[in-house]
Amino acid sequence: MKQRPVVDVSHLPTYDFGAASPMWWGTLAFIALEATGFALAIGTYFYLAVLARHWPIAAPAPDLAPGTAVLMILLASIVPNHLVDRWARQQDLHKVRAGMVLMTIVGILPLIVRIWEFPALRISWDQNAYGSIVWFLLALHTSHLLTDIGDTIVLAVLMFTQKGKAGRRLSDVSDNAFYWDFVVASWVVLYLVIYWAPRM
Amino acid sequence: MSGMPGKKAKRIEERGLKGIRDTGLDEARLRAFLAHAWHTPKGLYGWLATVDHKLIGKRYVVTAFLFLILAGLSALAMRFQLAAPEAGRISPDFYNQLFTMHGTTMMFLFAVPVMEAFTVYLVPLMIGTRNVAFPRLNAFSYWIYVSGGTMIWIAFAFNTGADAGWFSYVPLAGPDYGIGKRPDFWAQMVTYTEVSALAVAVEIIATVFKLRAPGMTLDRIPLYVWSVLVTAFVILFAMPAVMVSSTMLILDRLVGTKFFDPAAGGDALLWQHLFWFFGHPEVYIIFIPATGFVSAILPTFVRRPVFGYLGIVLSLIAIGFLSFGLWVHHMFATGLPQLGESFFTASSMMIAIPSGIQIFCWIATIWGGRPIFATPLVFVLGFIFTFVIGGMTGVMVASVPLDLQVHDTYFVVAHFHYVLVGGAVFPLLGAVYYWFPKVTGRMLSERLGHWNFWFVFLGFNLTFFPMHILGLQGMPRRIYTYPLESGWGSANLFISLSSLVLFAGFALLFLNMLLSLRNGRPAGDNPWGASTLEWATTSPPPSYNFPHLPVVTHREPLWARPDTLPVIEGLRVDAREVLGGTVADAVPQLRLPSADNSIWPLLSAIAVGGTFFASIYTPWAVVWGAIPISIGFICWFWPKGEPEDEE
Numbered sequence: 001m002k003q004r005p006v007v008d009v010s011h012l013p014t015y016d017f018g019a020a021s022p023m024w025w026g027t028l029a030f031i032a033l034e035a036t037g038f039a040l041a042i043g044t045y046f047y048l049a050v051l052a053r054h055w056p057i058a059a060p061a062p063d064l065a066p067g068t069a070v071l072m073i074l075l076a077s078i079v080p081n082h083l084v085d086r087w088a089r090q091q092d093l094h095k096v097r098a099g100m101v102l103m104t105i106v107g108i109l110p111l112i113v114r115i116w117e118f119p120a121l122r123i124s125w126d127q128n129a130y131g132s133i134v135w136f137l138l139a140l141h142t143s144h145l146l147t148d149i150g151d152t153i154v155l156a157v158l159m160f161t162q163k164g165k166a167g168r169r170l171s172d173v174s175d176n177a178f179y180w181d182f183v184v185a186s187w188v189v190l191y192l193v194i195y196w197a198p199r200m
Numbered sequence: 201m202s203g204m205p206g207k208k209a210k211r212i213e214e215r216g217l218k219g220i221r222d223t224g225l226d227e228a229r230l231r232a233f234l235a236h237a238w239h240t241p242k243g244l245y246g247w248l249a250t251v252d253h254k255l256i257g258k259r260y261v262v263t264a265f266l267f268l269i270l271a272g273l274s275a276l277a278m279r280f281q282l283a284a285p286e287a288g289r290i291s292p293d294f295y296n297q298l299f300t301m302h303g304t305t306m307m308f309l310f311a312v313p314v315m316e317a318f319t320v321y322l323v324p325l326m327i328g329t330r331n332v333a334f335p336r337l338n339a340f341s342y343w344i345y346v347s348g349g350t351m352i353w354i355a356f357a358f359n360t361g362a363d364a365g366w367f368s369y370v371p372l373a374g375p376d377y378g379i380g381k382r383p384d385f386w387a388q389m390v391t392y393t394e395v396s397a398l399a400v401a402v403e404i405i406a407t408v409f410k411l412r413a414p415g416m417t418l419d420r421i422p423l424y425v426w427s428v429l430v431t432a433f434v435i436l437f438a439m440p441a442v443m444v445s446s447t448m449l450i451l452d453r454l455v456g457t458k459f460f461d462p463a464a465g466g467d468a469l470l471w472q473h474l475f476w477f478f479g480h481p482e483v484y485i486i487f488i489p490a491t492g493f494v495s496a497i498l499p500t501f502v503r504r505p506v507f508g509y510l511g512i513v514l515s516l517i518a519i520g521f522l523s524f525g526l527w528v529h530h531m532f533a534t535g536l537p538q539l540g541e542s543f544f545t546a547s548s549m550m551i552a553i554p555s556g557i558q559i560f561c562w563i564a565t566i567w568g569g570r571p572i573f574a575t576p577l578v579f580v581l582g583f584i585f586t587f588v589i590g591g592m593t594g595v596m597v598a599s600v601p602l603d604l605q606v607h608d609t610y611f612v613v614a615h616f617h618y619v620l621v622g623g624a625v626f627p628l629l630g631a632v633y634y635w636f637p638k639v640t641g642r643m644l645s646e647r648l649g650h651w652n653f654w655f656v657f658l659g660f661n662l663t664f665f666p667m668h669i670l671g672l673q674g675m676p677r678r679i680y681t682y683p684l685e686s687g688w689g690s691a692n693l694f695i696s697l698s699s700l701v702l703f704a705g706f707a708l709l710f711l712n713m714l715l716s717l718r719n720g721r722p723a724g725d726n727p728w729g730a731s732t733l734e735w736a737t738t739s740p741p742p743s744y745n746f747p748h749l750p751v752v753t754h755r756e757p758l759w760a761r762p763d764t765l766p767v768i769e770g771l772r773v774d775a776r777e778v779l780g781g782t783v784a785d786a787v788p789q790l791r792l793p794s795a796d797n798s799i800w801p802l803l804s805a806i807a808v809g810g811t812f813f814a815s816i817y818t819p820w821a822v823v824w825g826a827i828p829i830s831i832g833f834i835c836w837f838w839p840k841g842e843p844e845d846e847e
Contacts (some may be wrong), residue, residue: 010770022410029402037440126456129465
């Protein structure tokens with residue numbers, strides 16, 4: 001079959017930010033499937049709660065302090081997260097480097113507090129169905145925190161190498177910020193379910 | 201050879217230019233550059249490290265068919281046992297493993313993966329690009345799939361095969377009744393292989409949204425691509441349910457959580473809700489791409505565009521949505537509130553509307569065309585016949601009173617085989633005949649193809665239609681034998697003999713493929729005179745798919761311009777580059793570097809697989825397994841060579 005050139009694309013850039021980038025769509029798709037997982041786990045929580053005669057089953061409501069502390073840290077992290085996103089889009093490598101170091105610290109902090117959060121549930125995972133589902137919800141979010149902080153650390157290190165100077169890596173930083181917003185938003189919902197639903 | 205890609209690249213680099221473009225290159229040099237940039241190394245390393253979607257797609261297909269053979273053999277073994285009443289040929293315990301492995305393999309290791317296999321192979325070609333959006337994720341998904349499937353079959357070989365049914369209901373699969381490690385292997389394999397399905401879904405969404413050829417607006421996307429796009433979204437929102445539930449199951453079994461233990465506030469029906477929230481869309485994850493096959497095959501063999509393009513697209517989307525509102529119709533016999541039953545009866549029947557619209561559009565396409573009864577079309581016609589029967593019995597079991605009557609009988613076995621084999625396998629076999637020439641460069645034998653069809657069609661109907669009657673007579677499903685005085689013996693013998701005809705039909709397919717691979721007639725680029733872009737390139741396609749990426753100006757690009765293909769220029773040919781465009785209109789936006797071959801997807805899959813396997817024996821495996829998994833992913837992600845965006 002004969003071919004006839006009709007469009008010249010040589011002038012196009014090799015990377016972009018946000019919805020222009022396939023990686024952003026991939027990240028959004030992963031967020032959608034993980035959010036579905038969260039929604040199903042939350043649905044399980046309320047399904048079991050409706051079946052139970054008393055909820056929580058044979059346990060006091062969780063201690064609010066550690067979970068609220070995690071909430072505060074995560075909400076506060078939105079500011080540096082969005083600054084890093086902005087600096088990445090502005091392709092300001094120096095600020096991105098500083099921001100990624102800050103986000104690494106901000107990401108590790110809730111993991112440290114979470115060490116106290118599991119005992120603050122005041123029930124063991126194997127005591128009854130209530131214990132199982134609250135541990136499950138908390139573990140699910142912790143796994144997201146862990147994977148995202150892992151991603152952030154790797155990107156932060158990358159930013160300090162020659163390879164970090166590529167525009168595509170800054171686009172990756174922006175996508176990482178996008179995913180962090182999901183980690184924060186999902187915790188707001190889970191926090192209400194784990195800590196406040198038993199008090200209602 | 202003058203203009204060797206490596207030397208040329210070096211010369212141009214020395215002159216200070218950045219990258220060699222396809223603009224103005226003669227055909228031979230263009231192909232030489234592209235072949236160099238996109239090649240998969242020969243030998244074991246290349247085999248393990250390739251990220252070529254075509255090689256991965258072919259592997260997926262071969263692996264899925266190997267699992268089909270295993271599942272088919274397990275079905276034959278069951279029919280051997282059931283051919284006579286009170287036969288003691290197979291023990292009850294082994295029979296339980298057989299029917300569980302049959303269902304599990306067919307659903308998780310054959311039906312879904314084979315649809316994804318075709319997707320992985322075909323979508324980049326049909327939308328006019330050179331690879332999927334995330335090539336390494338694609339490779340990773342295959343390795344995950346093959347190792348998960350192998351894991352559960354090795355467990356079966358060691359008498360640790362899953363035995364609680366493909367739905368693994370608790371408490372049968374729970375810690376109190378699930379024997380040894382059998383349900384653990386099932387749960388881990390399911391969680392594990394669904395990672396693969398989800399990875400493919402993500403990459404297909406990004407690929408279709410962003411990598412379509414310029415001009416392929418939403419209303420010019422081939423219907424097959426629409427079908428797999430909708431399927432990808434269904435996977436995205438359905439598969440997490442089975443991952444959540446199987447994770448809860450294994451936690452109940454291994455660390456003593458109480459999700460499904462009623463004595464501790466859990467609930468056995470919770471399992472069914474979660475499982476069928478996935479399980480019913482699963483049927484459509486298999487069926488929707490099959491309808492895409494039909495919409496691709498029909499126009500080619502009736503020589504006219506498909507009737508009602510927009511109606512079919514909207515029906516696909518409607519089926520995708522409605523598939524989530526049906527799960528409870530698997531649970532009518534569990535004593536749910538009547539309001540729930542009524543709602544799910546209505547939604548179950550409602551899905552007949554978009555399905556019917558598609559069928560009427562196909563019939564109208566045939567009506568207005570000039571059919572050529574080649575093997576792919578014959579299989580499509582077989583599909584319409586069998587699927588309509590399956591659809592009608594579907595409406596029957598969607599009705600609560602009838603469902604309560606035939607629940608857990610052979611009527612249901614007959615129904616879902618008509619839906620799944622009729623709805624998916626017939627189009628799939630048509631698709632094999634349709635695209636085999638593109639994939640291999642050889643035509644399949646038409647004569648063997650027609651024999652193949654009649655053996656499968658008759659074997660299938662003779663095997664499964666009598667099961668409706670057995671079900672109405674009260675024969676329960678999942679039983680390993682039945683009493684002599686039941687009067688079911690002769691029908692069962694007939695079914696077992698018919699299953700051999702069906703088996704012979706599939707043997708003919710494999711024979712045809714093997715013979716044609718060696719001796720088949722050369723296919724040429726477009727042997728069927730089809731209209732979509734995959735036929736614009738050579739058969740089999742080169743590693744780079746197209747020498748120049750095409751531009752789409754019509755819904756049927758090869759029929760609109762049969763002699764000349766409008767193309768783009770300006771992409772690099774000394775490095776892997778694809779074109780990204782806007783989501784709705786496919787207007788070019790970006791020249792995107794595409795990932796090179798890498799061994800790390802395989803090594804990461806090994807790390808993930810090892811972790812899943814070890815976690816069956818100790819939860820600490822998750823902690824220790826995180827180390828090799830992290831190393832694998834970091835090495836996979838870490839950029840190599842020069843920055844890709846030096847311009």
